[in-house]
Amino acid sequence: xxxxxxxxxxxxxxxxxxxxxxxxxxxxxxxQPYGPDLFPRVIAGMLALSGVLMxxxxxxxxxxxxxxxxxxxxxxxxxxxxxALTLGAIxxxxxxxxxxxxxxxxxxxxxxxxxxxRVSVVTTAIAAVATALVVEYAFGSxxxxxxxxxxxxxxx
Amino acid sequence: xxxxGQAFGLILDTNVLLTILGSAVFGILVxxxxxxxxxxxxxxxxxxxxxxxxxxxxxxxxxxTAMAIFAGDIPSTLLRMPGTPxxxxxxxxxxxxxxxxxxxxxxxxxxxxxxxGGLFGTVVLMFAAPVLADxxxxxxxxxxxxxxxxxxxxxxxxASLTPLTxxxxxxxxxxxxxxxxxxxxxxxxxxxxxxxxxxxxxFIPAMIGLFxxxxxxxxxxxxxxxxxxxxxxxGNVFRGLGTVTRRYWPNALRxxxxxxxxxxxxxxxxxxxAWVAYAMSKKFSKEPEKxxxxxxxxxxxxxxxxxxxxxxxWIPALVFGIPGDSITAIVIGVLYMKGMNPGPTVFIQNPQxxxxxxxxxxxxxxxxxxxxxxxxxxxxxxxxxxxxxLLPIILLxxxxxxxxxxxxxxxxxxxxxxxxxxxxxxxxxxPVAPAILGLVLGEMLEQTFMTSMIKSEGNLAAFFDRxxxxxxxxxxxxxxxxxxxxALMRLIRSRREVTA
Numbered sequence: 240x241x242x243x244x245x246x247x248x249x250x251x252x253x254x255x256x257x258x259x260x261x262x263x264x265x266x267x268x269x270x271q272p273y274g275p276d277l278f279p280r281v282i283a284g285m286l287a288l289s290g291v292l293m294x295x296x297x298x299x300x301x302x303x304x305x306x307x308x309x310x311x312x313x314x315x316x317x318x319x320x321x322x323a324l325t326l327g328a329i330x331x332x333x334x335x336x337x338x339x340x341x342x343x344x345x346x347x348x349x350x351x352x353x354x355x356x357r358v359s360v361v362t363t364a365i366a367a368v369a370t371a372l373v374v375e376y377a378f379g380s381x382x383x384x385x386x387x388x389x390x391x392x393x394x395x
Numbered sequence: 396x397x398x399x400g401q402a403f404g405l406i407l408d409t410n411v412l413l414t415i416l417g418s419a420v421f422g423i424l425v426x427x428x429x430x431x432x433x434x435x436x437x438x439x440x441x442x443x444x445x446x447x448x449x450x451x452x453x454x455x456x457x458x459x460t461a462m463a464i465f466a467g468d469i470p471s472t473l474l475r476m477p478g479t480p481x482x483x484x485x486x487x488x489x490x491x492x493x494x495x496x497x498x499x500x501x502x503x504x505x506x507x508x509x510x511x512g513g514l515f516g517t518v519v520l521m522f523a524a525p526v527l528a529d530x531x532x533x534x535x536x537x538x539x540x541x542x543x544x545x546x547x548x549x550x551x552x553x554a555s556l557t558p559l560t561x562x563x564x565x566x567x568x569x570x571x572x573x574x575x576x577x578x579x580x581x582x583x584x585x586x587x588x589x590x591x592x593x594x595x596x597x598f599i600p601a602m603i604g605l606f607x608x609x610x611x612x613x614x615x616x617x618x619x620x621x622x623x624x625x626x627x628x629x630g631n632v633f634r635g636l637g638t639v640t641r642r643y644w645p646n647a648l649r650x651x652x653x654x655x656x657x658x659x660x661x662x663x664x665x666x667x668x669a670w671v672a673y674a675m676s677k678k679f680s681k682e683p684e685k686x687x688x689x690x691x692x693x694x695x696x697x698x699x700x701x702x703x704x705x706x707x708x709w710i711p712a713l714v715f716g717i718p719g720d721s722i723t724a725i726v727i728g729v730l731y732m733k734g735m736n737p738g739p740t741v742f743i744q745n746p747q748x749x750x751x752x753x754x755x756x757x758x759x760x761x762x763x764x765x766x767x768x769x770x771x772x773x774x775x776x777x778x779x780x781x782x783x784x785l786l787p788i789i790l791l792x793x794x795x796x797x798x799x800x801x802x803x804x805x806x807x808x809x810x811x812x813x814x815x816x817x818x819x820x821x822x823x824x825x826p827v828a829p830a831i832l833g834l835v836l837g838e839m840l841e842q843t844f845m846t847s848m849i850k851s852e853g854n855l856a857a858f859f860d861r862x863x864x865x866x867x868x869x870x871x872x873x874x875x876x877x878x879x880x881x882a883l884m885r886l887i888r889s890r891r892e893v894t895a
């Protein structure tokens with residue numbers, strides 16, 4: 240999904256304005272002319288400036304780019320689905336990994352994505368389980384990262 | 396010289412050497428798989444190095460990146476798919492050689508001149524860094540402010556074809572760097588009541604998201620983009636190498652020099668170095684008409700340059716804490732985590748660690764020749780691993796890596812957000828590397844800016860009071876003006892071409 244530069248420019252200006260309004264409530268250091276709002280405001284000013292330049296470019300450049308260009312992936316339901324699935328998998332991991340535990344969540348996530356990408360069932364099963372166990376061992380046991388154990392807590 | 400002896404002891408430790416070997420294999424795999432970059436290799440390594448002492452941690456990064464930049468040449472030569480962007484400059488040339496049946500020569504040139512280039516960059520790093528560090532001891536906040544500005548400016552205007560989009564990316568990165576406690580007053584900014592945000596947006600998950608997750612998303616949308624090998628057997632890669640060396644050694648030298656200079660410039664790294672070296676090679680060649688037809692000359696220049704740039708990029712990173720490329724941007728984060736705050740004082744406080752880094756570079760580049768040969772032989776297998784299996788596994792590594800940094804799903808949330816933002820940015824032609832540069836340098840820029848403003852009581856002329864700060868300031872502003880004017884000219888030309 241590609242939008243015209245002018246649209247991005249407008250969004251940037253909006254962001255800059257939001258920063259200005261939020262920083263207005265920042266406290267000042269007594270006796271100091273400059274507070275924690277100065278630097279974000281300078282950056283917001285630069286953001287607004289680049290927003291203006293983006294609008295100029297989007298409007299002035301020839302040949303003009305269309306307002307919205309639909310990307311290849313958005314035309315193919317399969318590709319769009321793959322992106323939705325990937326994002327969904329990350330969100331699902333964030334939500335359920337604590338309850339289910341790392342090994343189960345990771346295996347399900349890998350298997351779901353591989354099957355969607357049409358990897359054969361046998362390869363999927365081997366790759367998903369092996370990866371989850373290797374990661375659990377390497378990161379969880381060797382490097383002592385507190386990966387959630389969840390349902391497998393009995394084996395801990 | 397006592398530090399050198401200590402450094403030898405640090406690097407010759409069995410564990411360190413095993414780490415180097417392991418990360419070399421890892422670097423070759425990542426570099427040889429198209430779509431996975433040396434920066435991504437670093438990003439995926441950081442969570443692992445998190446739990447190591449400083450020397451093996453840095454040695455792992457040094458080795459993996461050196462190997463990845465070379466290994467990127469393998470699919471580039473055999474499949475016309477650059478393994479890393481640093482190989483993109485001469486992909487067509489190398490593939491043309493493969494079509495002429497000279498794949499062995501192209502790969503042989505790549506492995507040998509990459510190693511030589513890497514060693515050259517390391518030697519310059521070893522001699523230039525301590526000298527510059529001495530100079531930098533006299534810097535005040537004004538000089539550091541201008542240096543940070545110059546670094547960011549180079550990142551925007553040299554490293555990108557469209558400076559405006561790079562500037563947008565940079566400003567977004569700087570904006571995100573202001574989230575969390577303000578360094579001067581300690582006031583929590585833009586946290587919206589979220590406790591996790593108080594210490595700022597965790598840098599490594601953000602970077603994993605911007606570089607790796609966005610790449611996974613792109614790959615998921617198009618998992619079939621895999622070519623088949625045109626040449627199945629690889630013969631002796633050293634045949635004909637002697638002739639090439641005798642004929643083109645000045646090219647190698649020039650490539651090394653260009654790579655070192657471009658690498659040492661803040662913000663521009665191996666990718667740009669290879670493009671510049673290839674272009675220079677063509678310009679000064681006696682037979683420029685042969686370029687593009689499978690001519691080895693330009694490859695000698697460019698493959699030397701990208702590996703030389705790698706070592707040189709550590710110069711500004713170690714001496715000023717300003718990254719020379721996106722890899723050293725990550726390295727600076729690692730240095731802080733290991734208590735080796737980059738800057739001139741690190742050469743006084745921890746010289747043995749710095750020398751150990753230099754030695755890791757040397758070991759890595761020597762190791763490159765035997766391991767590179769093995770990788771070239773095994774490339775037919777590496778390149779057959781299907782992306783459909785690989786992409787979900789990479790995603791899992793990204794998530795575990797992000798989790799490891801924060802020990803909570805907060806890291807994964809940051810990674811997800813950064814991944815989506817990075818993907819949208821790249822879809823719209825906005826490069827993500829400047830955002831990382833902004834995120835890394837943001838705190839330093841703000842701190843030096845605020846300190847300077849408070850010291851000078853708001854008098855902007857004070858930024859030009861000292862001779863060195865004047866020179867740096869004038870240079871920075873000159874680059875800004877030049878970039879502004881040339882952008883305007885381009886816009887006018889685009890309009891004129893349409894009307895004409």
